[in-house]
Amino acid sequence: MMNLYADIILFDSTGSPYTGETVITNGMGGSEFQAILLLEAFAKLNKKVICLNNTDSDKQINNVLYLSNKNIFKYNFKCEHLIIHRNSNIPKIPHKFCYQWITDNNTSSNLNYYNYLDNKKIKLITLSEYSSNQFPKDWEKYVINFIIPDWVYEHEIPKNKKNYIYASSIMKGYHQTSDHWKFLKINNKLQNEILNVCLPGYDNPEQDISESQFDIKYHGSLTFKDTVDLMASCKGLFYVNSMTETFCITAVLAEILKTTPYIYCLNGYGALKEVLNCNTITDNSKDFFKSLENKNKLELNAKNYKKDRIMNDWKKLMNL
Secondary structure (H helix, E strand, C coil): CEEEEEEEEEECCCCCCCCCCHHHHCCCCHHHHHHHHHHHHHHCCCCCEEEEECCCCCEEECCEEEEEHHHHHCEEEEEEEEEEECCCCCCCCCCCEEEEECCCCCCHHHHHHHHHHHCCCCEEEECCHHHHCCCCCCCCEEECCCCCCHHHHCCCCCCCCCCEEEECCCCCCHHHHHHHHHHHHHCCCCCCCCEEEECCCCCCCCCCCCEHHHCEEEEECCCHHHHHHHHHHCCEEEEEECCCCCCCHHHHHHHHCCCEEEEEECCCCCCHHHHCCCCCEECCHHHHHHHHHCCCCCCCCCCCCCHHHHHHHHHHHHCC
16 A cells, blocks of 8 residues: 655544535534644645545645545555544554544543543643543643634624624524524514524535524525625624533634624533633523623624634644
């Protein structure tokens, strides 16, 4: 078999298929999107980078080589740094350093990693202190946040914002969100306001879920740029969250774009109060409704998740 060497290999057997083109052609999950941003950042450091995921395409984009993860049976891969994405299968790829980059909440799916982490054969990377605290204290753990592209911070903010947006998956709280939106509409609140709904693509409904009688407009899956453009035009993020967030790109984007994150957390705050500065996050419906009715303009000062800051953490970890 042919030998393939890289400074950095990311192995992903759990996520949706992607290459560097997916960002500009399709909606996609946050974890897959971040893998692309991270690997392109490594490539700009003149590192040879390979991404093995569920794609059927073999493509080199922005100096990152994307291959099907089935190619581990076709080539002899070898690398300096092996990043295993989320709770993917553990591949037989010779390496010097290994990391589990976990972007989800801890579940039984991670059990295969426990022995490796106990014996310090793998380093664990999480997105927040909240996420890190889900794992044993004696493991070698590092908190490194997600990257938000610099251009998002420079995005022009419309002067006359209107309407609201839900930009997450169905499973993270859409049904609870729509129920609360409808309650407000039925009770003559938020009149003349629209709830724009856009989903990442992996659990989209087959039918159009727009409900004109409640001013719910379904946009399907938008590209990242189109999502940012739509969010920037909205006055608020309307989000009833049922699946606890380990970071939440959507909420961070909203704060950067001066789109007030109105978030009602049904199962705890997760990382939201850690990664955001705003005070419109609550765990009870009364405060959620009260913050929506508050006419005072909130000053939103987003935290810094630009590439250079986040990559400094990765470079320090990897001694690059």
